[in-house]
Amino acid sequence: KAGVTQTPRYLIKTRGQQVTLSCSPISGHRSVSWYQQTPGQGLQFLFEYFSETQRNKGNFPGRFSGRQFSNSRSEMNVSTLELGDSALYLCASSPSTGWNTEAFFGQGTRLTVV
Amino acid sequence: AQSVTQLGSHVSVSEGALVLLRCNYSSSVPPYLFWYVQYPNQGLQLLLKYTTGATLVKGINGFEAEFKKSETSFHLTKPSAHMSDAAEYFCAVSDHNNDMRFGAGTRLTVKP
Numbered sequence: 001k002a003g004v005t006q007t008p009r010y011l012i013k014t015r016g017q018q019v020t021l022s023c024s025p026i027s028g029h030r031s032v033s034w035y036q037q038t039p040g041q042g043l044q045f046l047f048e049y050f051s052e053t054q055r056n057k058g059n060f061p062g063r064f065s066g067r068q069f070s071n072s073r074s075e076m077n078v079s080t081l082e083l084g085d086s087a088l089y090l091c092a093s094s095p096s097t098g099w100n101t102e103a104f105f106g107q108g109t110r111l112t113v114v
Numbered sequence: 115a116q117s118v119t120q121l122g123s124h125v126s127v128s129e130g131a132l133v134l135l136r137c138n139y140s141s142s143v144p145p146y147l148f149w150y151v152q153y154p155n156q157g158l159q160l161l162l163k164y165t166t167g168a169t170l171v172k173g174i175n176g177f178e179a180e181f182k183k184s185e186t187s188f189h190l191t192k193p194s195a196h197m198s199d200a201a202e203y204f205c206a207v208s209d210h211n212n213d214m215r216f217g218a219g220t221r222l223t224v225k226p
Contacts, residue, residue: 004157033214035216042216042217042218042219043204043216043219045213045214045215045216048213056213058213090157090158092157092158102148102160102163103158103160103214104160105150105157105158105159106157107155107156107157108156108157
């Protein structure tokens with residue numbers, strides 16, 4: 001069974017640009033969550049989608065958005081990039097939504113903003 | 115809202131020594147607790163989780179953790195460290211909102 005796939009693995013963007021990251025969950029998983037990981041802030045929750053609906057949202061500005069498609073694949077978009085958006089963005093999928101559900105993580109997309 | 119505190123951002127042990135990584139949580143409802151490991155340039159991999167039932171939880175790679183409600187702790191241990199255990203370890207808590215919160219992480223170094 002294929003794991004969680006995130007594309008691209010590495011990305012370099014310029015300040016002010018926008019970026020779209022993609023996440024393909026494990027087959028059959030309907031919940032997808034996104035996290036931002038930085039050395040200073042650690043792992044921070046961005047948002048969670050389940051059956052194409054955003055269920056939870058972390059404390060991030062509106063420049064960060066996401067969506068989920070009917071096949072459970074998810075994308076996150078960051079507009080008007082800032083230097084501080086440089087981070088490893090991790091996607092995690094779960095079979096369903098619920099507080100005891102294990103999350104399976106992808107390898108992440110490392111975004112560098114210059 | 116729930117939260118997690120990991121005591122010690124860096125822990126160094128000798129190969130064969132006991133590994134103890136500390137995690138304390140705060141939650142207004144009975145929590146579900148997790149330990150994840152992250153190797154360089156990789157995502158997170160689940161080591162073990164506590165949901166309900168037995169408070170001593172065994173995970174992969176010889177790790178285990180004990181849920182102590184009275185101490186609001188969920189410390190991770192391994193009797194004998196291997197070089198391959200060098201990684202970053204994250205404790206996480208989840209409640210009924212399914213909003214998983216992670217600790218800041220503890221980087222484990224294993225000396226030969």
